[in-house]
Amino acid sequence: xxxxxxxxxxxxxxxxxxxxxxxxxxxxxxxxxxxxxxxxxxxxxxxxxxxxxxxxxxxxxxxxxxxxxxxxxxxxxxxxxxxxxxxxxxxxxxxxxxxxxxxxxxxxxxxxxxxxxxxxxxxxxxxxxxxxxxxxxxxxxxxxxxxxxxxxxxxxxxxxxxxxxxxxxxxxxxxxxxxxxxxxxxxxxxxxxxxxxxxxxxxxxxxxxxxxxxxxxxxxxxxxxxxxxxxxxxxxxxxxxxxxxxxxxxxxxxxxxxxxxxxxxxxxxxxxxxxxxxxxxxxxxxxxxxxxxxxxxxxxxxxxxxxxxxxxxxxxxxxxxxxxxxxxxxxxxxxxxxxxxxxxxxxxxxxxxxxxxxxxxxxxxxxxxxxxxxxxxxxxxxxxxxxxxxxx
Amino acid sequence: xxxxxxxxxxxxxxxxxxxxxxxxxxxxxxxxxxxxxxxxxxxxxxxxxxxxxxxxxxxxxxxxxxxxxxxxxxxxxxxxxxxxxxxxxxxxxxxxxxxxxxxxxxxxxxxxxxxxxxxxxxxxxxxxxxxxxxxxxxxxxxxxxxxxxxxxxxxxxxxxxxxxxxxxxxxxxxxxxxxxxxxxxxxxxxxxxxxxxxxxxxxxxxxxxxxxxxxxxxxxxxxxxxxxxxxxxxxxxxxxxxxxxxxxxxxxxxxxxxxxxxxxxxxxxxxxxxxxxxxxxxxxxxxxxxxxxxxxxxxxxxxxxxxxxxxxxxxxxxxxxxxxxxxxxxxxxxxxxxxxxxxxxxxxxxxxxxxxxxxxxxxxxxxxxxxxxxxxxxxxxxxxxxxxxxxx
Numbered sequence: 001x002x003x004x005x006x007x008x009x010x011x012x013x014x015x016x017x018x019x020x021x022x023x024x025x026x027x028x029x030x031x032x033x034x035x036x037x038x039x040x041x042x043x044x045x046x047x048x049x050x051x052x053x054x055x056x057x058x059x060x061x062x063x064x065x066x067x068x069x070x071x072x073x074x075x076x077x078x079x080x081x082x083x084x085x086x087x088x089x090x091x092x093x094x095x096x097x098x099x100x101x102x103x104x105x106x107x108x109x110x111x112x113x114x115x116x117x118x119x120x121x122x123x124x125x126x127x128x129x130x131x132x133x134x135x136x137x138x139x140x141x142x143x144x145x146x147x148x149x150x151x152x153x154x155x156x157x158x159x160x161x162x163x164x165x166x167x168x169x170x171x172x173x174x175x176x177x178x179x180x181x182x183x184x185x186x187x188x189x190x191x192x193x194x195x196x197x198x199x200x201x202x203x204x205x206x207x208x209x210x211x212x213x214x215x216x217x218x219x220x221x222x223x224x225x226x227x228x229x230x231x232x233x234x235x236x237x238x239x240x241x242x243x244x245x246x247x248x249x250x251x252x253x254x255x256x257x258x259x260x261x262x263x264x265x266x267x268x269x270x271x272x273x274x275x276x277x278x279x280x281x282x283x284x285x286x287x288x289x290x291x292x293x294x295x296x297x298x299x300x301x302x303x304x305x306x307x308x309x310x311x312x313x314x315x316x317x318x319x320x321x322x323x324x325x326x327x328x329x330x331x332x333x334x335x336x337x338x339x340x341x342x343x344x345x346x347x348x349x350x351x352x353x354x355x356x357x358x359x360x361x362x363x364x365x366x367x368x369x370x371x372x373x374x375x376x377x378x379x380x381x382x383x384x385x386x387x388x389x390x391x392x
Numbered sequence: 393x394x395x396x397x398x399x400x401x402x403x404x405x406x407x408x409x410x411x412x413x414x415x416x417x418x419x420x421x422x423x424x425x426x427x428x429x430x431x432x433x434x435x436x437x438x439x440x441x442x443x444x445x446x447x448x449x450x451x452x453x454x455x456x457x458x459x460x461x462x463x464x465x466x467x468x469x470x471x472x473x474x475x476x477x478x479x480x481x482x483x484x485x486x487x488x489x490x491x492x493x494x495x496x497x498x499x500x501x502x503x504x505x506x507x508x509x510x511x512x513x514x515x516x517x518x519x520x521x522x523x524x525x526x527x528x529x530x531x532x533x534x535x536x537x538x539x540x541x542x543x544x545x546x547x548x549x550x551x552x553x554x555x556x557x558x559x560x561x562x563x564x565x566x567x568x569x570x571x572x573x574x575x576x577x578x579x580x581x582x583x584x585x586x587x588x589x590x591x592x593x594x595x596x597x598x599x600x601x602x603x604x605x606x607x608x609x610x611x612x613x614x615x616x617x618x619x620x621x622x623x624x625x626x627x628x629x630x631x632x633x634x635x636x637x638x639x640x641x642x643x644x645x646x647x648x649x650x651x652x653x654x655x656x657x658x659x660x661x662x663x664x665x666x667x668x669x670x671x672x673x674x675x676x677x678x679x680x681x682x683x684x685x686x687x688x689x690x691x692x693x694x695x696x697x698x699x700x701x702x703x704x705x706x707x708x709x710x711x712x713x714x715x716x717x718x719x720x721x722x723x724x725x726x727x728x729x730x731x732x733x734x735x736x737x738x739x740x741x742x743x744x745x746x747x748x749x750x751x752x753x754x755x756x757x758x759x760x761x762x763x764x765x766x767x768x769x770x771x772x773x774x775x776x777x778x779x780x781x782x783x784x
Contacts, residue, residue: 181657192646192771193654194661227658227775254584261695262585265573266619269586269691272684292664292684299661302694303653379584383619 028062028219030209035064036220037117039132040149041071041085041106044184045123046095048149051187052121053104055220062219065103068117073108082106098188111139119212119220122167122175123149129163133170145212146175147197151241152338155345157352160282162238174202177234178221179241180295181303190225196296197221198234229294235283236290236297240275244301245339246346247271248310249365253375255311256318268305270361270382272298277358278346310339317368317375324369343369420454420611422601427456428612429509431524432541433463433477433498436576437515438487440541443579444513444612445496451611457495460509465500474498490580503531511604511612514559514567515541521555525562537604538567539589543633544730547737549744552674554630566594569626570613571633572687573695582617588688589613590626621686627675628682628689632667636693637731638738639663640702641757645767647703648710660697662753662774664690669750670738702731709760709767716761735761 036056038049049069056063073082076093085091085106089099107113114120114136124132129150148164155161164175180195187193197217205211214230222228231237247268254263272291279286291297305311309332316327324340347366350356356363364381367373428448430441441461448455465474468485477483477498481491499505506512506528516524521542540556547553556567572587579585589609597603606622614620623629639660646655664683671678683689697703701724708719716732739758742748748755756773759765 181654181661183652183654186652186654191651191655192658194658224771227771259583260575260578260585261698262573262575262578262691263583265691265695265698266584266586266687268694269573269685269687269689272690292690293661295658295661297661298664298684298690299657302660303657306653306657306698379616379619 028059028215030062030216033060033062033064034118034212034216035116036067036119036121037113038067038069038121038123039110039113039136040123040125041069041081041091041094042123042125043094043188044149044182045069046091046098046100047184047188048121048123048178049104050098050100051223051226052220053101054223057101057103059219062216067104068107068113069104070110070113071106071108080108082108095184095188110135114139115141117141117144120144120146120173121149121178122146126150126152126163129166130170133167136171140171140173142172143206143211144171144173145199146171146173147178147199147217148175149178151179151238152342153238153242155349160239160349162235164234164238174200174204176200176217177238179237179300181299182226182295183303187226190223192225192227194227194229194295194299195221196237196290196294197228197230198232198237198290198296199230200232200234231287231290231294233285233287233290236279236286237294239279239283239286240291240294240297240300242338242342243271243275243278243346243362244304245310245337246343246362246365247275247301247339248304248308249314249337249339249343249369250361250378251305252311252314252316253318253365253368253378256315257375264305267361267378268301271305272301274359274361275301278362281355281358309335309337313337313340339365340369420451420607422454422608425452425454425456426510426604426608427508428459428511428513429505430459430461430513430515431502431505431528432515432517433461433473433483433486434515434517435483435486435580436541436574437461438483438490438492439576439580440513440515440570441496442487442490442492443615443618445493446615447612449493449495454608454611459496460499460505461496462502462505463498463500472500474500487576487580502527506531507533509533509536512536512538512565513541513570514538518542518544518555521558522562525559528563532563532565534564535598535603536563536565537591538563538565539570539591539609540567541570543571543630544734545630545634547741552631552741554627556626556630566592566596568592568609569629571629571692573691574618574687575695579618582615584617584619586619586621586687586691587613588629588682588686589620589622590624590629590682590688591622592624592626623679623682623686625677625679625682628671628678629686631671631675631678632683632686632689632692634730634734635663635667635670635738635754636696637702637729638735638754638757639667639693639731640696640700641706641729641731641735641761642753642770643697644703644706644708645710645757645760645770648707649767656697659753659770660693663697664693666751666753667693670754673747673750701727701729705729705732731757732761 053067056067057065071082073080146167150163153160153162164177167175176199178197182193182195217230218228250267251264276291312331313327343366346362360382364378368375445459448459449457463474465472538559542555545552545554556569559567568591570589574585574587591609609622610620642659643656668683704723705719720728735758738754752774756770760767
């Protein structure tokens with residue numbers, strides 16, 4: 001085969017790929033195009049609203065082109081943010097310098113946003129979720145479907161609850177999740193990245209062409225710069241999205257100690273193993289593949305451990321000997337590194353279950369953050385379980 | 393539970409871990425301690441020789457303390473390198489500033505090194521392997537066992553051959569492999585890292601206390617700063633060790649294009665998937681777990697993709713538009729980036745098997761390096777197979 005043959009072959013592969021993409025969407029049709037609403041307008045909320053608005057405009061047989069985005073209205077130099085977004089088509093406060101599609105409409109009225117929506121995308125800060133959901137109660141269509149872009153879970157006395165399950169329970173609508181190796185500004189700038197959408201077809205599915213399915217979600221979220229895979233493992237991607245922040249603290253510690261890339265990779269390896277074990281233990285419906293095959297699994301773990309708040313706080317602790325609280329104060333302007341909260345919640349839950357010994361890395365991070373255990377004990381602590389294998 | 397209770401608990405965990413480590417080794421005994429030889433004395437060869445010499449000194453009931461290290465002798469300022477190593481206990485040429493144990497003895501005579509050895513550790517550059525093995529033929533004990541620290545495989549007309557299988561076939565002795573997220577200088581400085589040793593107990597195993605087994609290999613390689621897990625999947629760790637370099641080129645391309653961490657994580661995710669598929673397709677005895685659970689799998693991939701020769705060459709190509717050859721010349725002083733060779737061998741093999749379309753990332757890297765396909769086509773090329781899943 002000559003070089004030019006090979007080039008031809010490549011072009012054919014590319015052509016086939018593009019054709020298939022088009023045909024897969026053009027084959028789709030629904031009886032009544034779905035109305036899409038995004039709840040939230042921070043940098044990630046606005047970015048996702050941009051993504052889906054581009055797609056609703058492109059597929060009018062599937063979606064009503066206009067996308068409502070609920071905005072908690074505030075004044076910017078005396079002018080309403082909603083007004084600015086709807087006239088300048090830019091979220092000057094939370095996603096400056098990114099042009100938004102004209103079919104994306106900011107709306108300050110939460111109930112008005114929710115009431116006609118067939119697909120509701122949640123993308124608000126975790127701490128506001130319950131208040132917002134409370135206000136939406138009784139105002140969503142009983143046939144609506146939802147996707148949560150919030151990462152993580154809540155750990156209470158009853159155990160680990162996924163945020164998507166919280167939305168399902170409160171609003172009595174089926175809810176999936178979106179998670180991946182996505183930094184909002186990069187996606188907004190249309191730098192290529194990937195994500196995972198998880199959605200389980202509910203038992204009250206109304207049938208092809210009448211209800212949301214995996215192909216509809218692919219058409220809604222997939223962009224040339226934002227590659228989507230749709231699976232059904234909501235628990236898997238939610239667990240991975242929460243625990244990666246704890247693993248990132250571990251990476252920050254060993255980097256801060258000056259132990260180099262080998263050590264950080266080792267922490268990520270052990271972390272991936274504990275994430276899988278946590279998922280399988282508390283959500284037996286999880287698939288192991290989700291964690292090592294999906295963007296929301298191994299890729300998000302790698303991105304998070306290569307930088308970001310958790311790594312920075314942990315490195316600072318290692319280098320200065322300061323506490324997590326002090327490090328957060330000095331680096332994050334009053335914001336928090338999510339791993340600090342999550343490792344405590346996870347520790348308390350594992351303690352209740354008497355399962356701490358099964359998760360030596362998660363426990364090591366907790367002990368370092370809250371009980372001043374020395375960081376250089378991590379290798380000994382995580383070796384605990386590896387020993388078993390040899391002796392079995 | 394109070395903070396101090398928790399600290400006590402942690403100490404107990406640590407104590408248990410240490411006790412178990414000690415007991416696991418102290419329980420081991422063999423009829424006649426094994427003689428260990430290391431073939432090779434580059435920076436990785438000398439580092440591994442240091443590791444095993446520390447352990448043979450520690451466990452005289454398992455190993456003869458003296459470890460021979462075969463050195464291709466050369467003059468350093470008129471003095472023999474062998475002499476320098478044996479008097480100064482430092483490999484001034486290939487691992488300067490690292491003190492070597494006194495029970496590690498440099499020996500320029502390959503046959504003399506080989507003839508009494510019960511465990512032979514190969515750690516030479518790939519291109520010298522066949523010549524060295526040729527010289528050893530007829531001079532190794534028929535009961536000897538070997539471990540190859542060389543990464544990768546050879547692809548010829550007959551298909552993919554592991555380097556450990558090459559050693560097995562040529563010397564008629566059982567051979568395993570060692571691979572992991574290990575940069576030699578970091579391990580030499582005793583910065584913590586992890587590795588994987590793979591060894592399959594052969595059918596002519598002579599019995600506990602008489603032959604090499606997984607516990608013996610753990611005792612030989614495990615150090616407080618070098619954590620070892622021993623498994624039996626030689627093919628898995630060898631495939632991962634070779635293909636990671638091709639994936640690293642892909643990461644370098646997207647980094648060089650300025651696409652950021654999300655994109656690099658995406659390439660690693662797709663790469664891990666193709667590595668697993670390659671392993672399972674050509675070595676059905678591979679375990680999927682090896683790739684996502686072991687240091688030689690996901691951790692080595694992460695380390696390699698976070699830096700090193702392949703990433704540097706690919707970034708340089710992306711930024712300057714130069715060819716792989718030019719980039720290697722400008723950056724590597726006549727050395728080569730292994731991924732450049734491997735992606736070609738793999739492409740040719742997959743072409744023979746008519747399986748190119750199953751490995752879009754490996755193929756994309758090949759096409760970019762050898763056929764000037766544009767780097768920004770990677771997302772389209774690797775999306776090819778993802779599409780299938782949605783449509784199934």
